[in-house]
Amino acid sequence: MEILNVFAGYPIITRTILIMIISLFVLMKVRIIHISQLSFDVDAILSGEIWRLVTPFLVYSDRFSIWFIFELLFISQALSQIEQTYRSWLHCLWVIFIGCSGILVLSFTFHFIDYVPGQLPLLFNSFSNFIIYLWSKQNREQRVAMFFIFVIPLVYFPWISLFLHVSFISEAINDIYGIFIGHVVYWLETVFPMYYNWKPLELPKFLYDLFIHPIHLEEEQNPNIELNEENQIEGQQLNENDE
Numbered sequence: 001m002e003i004l005n006v007f008a009g010y011p012i013i014t015r016t017i018l019i020m021i022i023s024l025f026v027l028m029k030v031r032i033i034h035i036s037q038l039s040f041d042v043d044a045i046l047s048g049e050i051w052r053l054v055t056p057f058l059v060y061s062d063r064f065s066i067w068f069i070f071e072l073l074f075i076s077q078a079l080s081q082i083e084q085t086y087r088s089w090l091h092c093l094w095v096i097f098i099g100c101s102g103i104l105v106l107s108f109t110f111h112f113i114d115y116v117p118g119q120l121p122l123l124f125n126s127f128s129n130f131i132i133y134l135w136s137k138q139n140r141e142q143r144v145a146m147f148f149i150f151v152i153p154l155v156y157f158p159w160i161s162l163f164l165h166v167s168f169i170s171e172a173i174n175d176i177y178g179i180f181i182g183h184v185v186y187w188l189e190t191v192f193p194m195y196y197n198w199k200p201l202e203l204p205k206f207l208y209d210l211f212i213h214p215i216h217l218e219e220e221q222n223p224n225i226e227l228n229e230e231n232q233i234e235g236q237q238l239n240e241n242d243e
Helices: 004-008 010-028 042-046 066-085 089-112 124-138 154-169 174-195 206-240
Strands: 143-146 148-155
Touching: 004 010, 010 066, 010 089, 010 124, 042 089, 066 089, 066 124, 089 124, 089 174, 089 206, 124 154, 124 174, 143 154, 148 154
Parallel strands: none
Antiparallel strands: 143 148
């Protein structure tokens, strides 16, 4: 029950992404789908399997491991805190979309130039490190317990994660993808506007008008409706008293 309470306390985007990650893992374990159907494959994508533009970010492995648990814990904590810093869930989703698009651009580029080490079938670690890098930049003074043992400054966390992956998993390109795109997004979102008074990654107005503006209008109209109902009730009570 405690886990469910913690999960319920996460913001909507964080909850949705965690549900998708866990759901795909369960579907692979019960052999409804195979990991090869979810991996990044340029030829398959160009053939119409467009879900492969999304699923590689949500699949860590088809095998259960302690690393998978740690990755879920890190990404849930980082993403939930990042989501709370944005004005709305749509702003957070927009930044995630930009980050994942950047990682996809790198993946497509390395495929077409035939650079084999840069061709990654799964992009979960890239996505995770992108989120963690943004988290570390937005919370420089925060300290985090790594593996529940070592307490380190959060700003060093992405680099320690990179070192651990190189040491124990022997794969660094996934982490480098995420850190590089995370740095670009952070710079364009935070540093660039300070010098040029322009936000290149600002949420497009048409998306705001499509998803957020109608909700605000409804919230503004609801108090008026409630006031009208209260006035009608008071009027009925006055009429009854006059009679």
